[in-house]
Amino acid sequence: MRILVVEDEQAIADFIERGLKAEGYAVTAVSDGETGLLRALSGDFSLVLLDVLLPKRSGLDVLRDLRNRMPELPVILLTALGETEDKVEGLDLGANDYLTKPFAFDELLARIRTQLRAPGQRDGNLLSVGGINLDFRHRSVERAGHDVRLTAREFDLLAYLMRHPDQVLSREQLLNAVWGYDYDPGTNVLEVYIGYLRRKLGEADGAPPIETVRSVGYRLVSSDA
Numbered sequence: 001m002r003i004l005v006v007e008d009e010q011a012i013a014d015f016i017e018r019g020l021k022a023e024g025y026a027v028t029a030v031s032d033g034e035t036g037l038l039r040a041l042s043g044d045f046s047l048v049l050l051d052v053l054l055p056k057r058s059g060l061d062v063l064r065d066l067r068n069r070m071p072e073l074p075v076i077l078l079t080a081l082g083e084t085e086d087k088v089e090g091l092d093l094g095a096n097d098y099l100t101k102p103f104a105f106d107e108l109l110a111r112i113r114t115q116l117r118a119p120g121q122r123d124g125n126l127l128s129v130g131g132i133n134l135d136f137r138h139r140s141v142e143r144a145g146h147d148v149r150l151t152a153r154e155f156d157l158l159a160y161l162m163r164h165p166d167q168v169l170s171r172e173q174l175l176n177a178v179w180g181y182d183y184d185p186g187t188n189v190l191e192v193y194i195g196y197l198r199r200k201l202g203e204a205d206g207a208p209p210i211e212t213v214r215s216v217g218y219r220l221v222s223s224d225a
Contacts (some may be wrong), residue, residue, distance in 0.1 A: 001046040001116060005029040006036030006062065007078060008054050012101065016049065019105045019177060020112075033057030037065055040073065047074045047115055049108075050095075052086045060089060067094040074115040104156040105177040106163070110136040129162045130209040130222050132201065144205035153178065154200070157193050161210065161220035170217040194218060 003020055007013040008031045017027045028043065030036050033054035040048055040062070048066070052059040063075055077090045077098040087098050097111050127134040132143050139155055141148040150158065156178045161169065174190055194210060201208035209221040 002026045002028070002044060003112070004036065004040055004043065004045045004048045006031075006033065006040075006048065006054065006059065007051045008032060009051075012078075015105070015176065016108070019108075022173075023109060025112075031055070033059060033062045037062045040066055041069060045073065047076065047112060049076050049078060051078045052090065053080065060086065060093060063090060063093050063095055076111055076115065104153075104179075106156050106159045109163070110159075127159065127162045129165045130220060131205065132158070132162065132209075134159055134162055142204075143201055146204040148200050148204050150197075150200060154193060154196055157190075158197055158201075161218065165220055165222040168213045168216055168219045174217065 001024075003025050005013055005016050005020075005027060007016065007029065010031070013029045013031065017029050020027045028039060028045075030039055031054075034056040036048075036050065036054070037057065039045075050059045050062060054062070059077060063077070066073060066075060071094070074096045075094070077087070077095045079086055079090075079098055079100055087100075090098060096115050099108060099111060126136070132141065132148075134141050134155075136159070139152075141150055141155065141158065157174065160174060160177045171190055175187075179189065194212075198208045198210055201210070211219045211221055213219055
């Protein structure tokens with residue numbers, strides 16, 4: 001799958017590009033609307049991530065042209081907090097979805113999976129690992145038949161761990177994916193939230209399957225590992 005990222009904020013573009021490449025996507029990133037439109041029209045892309053506020057041509061102008069010439073190409077808009085009118089106009093112009101900055105990387109992945117999912121494919125909004133069932137659409141989690149109430153950040157962290165079962169994930173990977181491109185690498189926030197998850201999942205069904213790998217990071221163990 002090839003994804004075109006049209007985003008003029010370099011830190012955000014780098015954050016998205018690194019994350020998507022780590023997930024196996026081929027990524028092309030450009031920084032202005034004019035170039036973005038040309039690349040979208042000339043390249044064989046599966047999806048476009050399109051910022052609204054861009055130099056040379058606005059994202060909404062680009063979207064308008066894309067819908068006239070490539071109506072089947074999925075487009076997800078990236079908007080700044082408070083750009084309500086732009087969101088509404090973008091949806092009216094035919095955007096498939098939108099995300100408000102700042103956003104968790106796992107939420108972006110979930111939106112992308114939804115747009116790229118082929119007919120008949122297993123529901124990309126559901127994950128089940130280690131006896132834990134997670135539903136992206138309803139932002140819900142259950143373990144052993146018990147609902148597990150999580151905050152938005154706890155949910156995002158658990159989702160990322162579940163998308164990489166039995167893999168050792170470094171602190172940097174987890175902080176990048178869940179807290180975003182502007183995280184403080186010296187913070188202990190990850191350790192705090194791992195503790196929250198272990199407590200809440202443990203209350204549902206015994207010891208949670210999140211292992212600490214000393215000096216490296218964390219791993220979510222699948223039930224059949």
